[in-house]
Amino acid sequence: MAHVVTEPCVNCKYTDCVVVCPMECFYGDDRQLYIDPDDCIDCGACVPECPVEAIFLDAEVPDRWAGYVQLNADRATVLKPGGARVTEKQPRA
Ligand code: SF4
Ligand code: SF4
16 A cells, blocks of 8 residues: 555645655656655655645545556656655745
C-alpha cells in the first residue's frame, strides 16, 4: 500500500504536500509530483494539504486514474537516483 499522486497534480507547483511528509517520499519532474511507494508509510498527512485533491491511497484511486499507481512507482524509481526529491515548498512557476 502507498499513497499516489494523480492527474490533478499536473502543472501544480504549490507543493504544499511535500512539507508535511515525514518520509520525504515525493519526487518531481516537469509534469507533476510522484510518491515513492517504497518509502510512503500511508500516514495520510499529505492528503488534506493538496488543494486540488490529487492524492489518494492506492486502493482508492478513481478508476480513470488507475494508471497513476504504476506511474508513481515508475517515475519515483527513475527520479530517485538523480536527486529529484522534493521536500520544500516550491515557488509557483
Ligand atoms: S499540492 Fe497536490 S497538486 Fe500540488 S504538488 Fe502536491 S500533490 Fe501535486
Ligand atoms: S501518506 Fe504520508 S508518508 Fe505517504 S506520501 Fe503522504 S505524507 Fe508521505
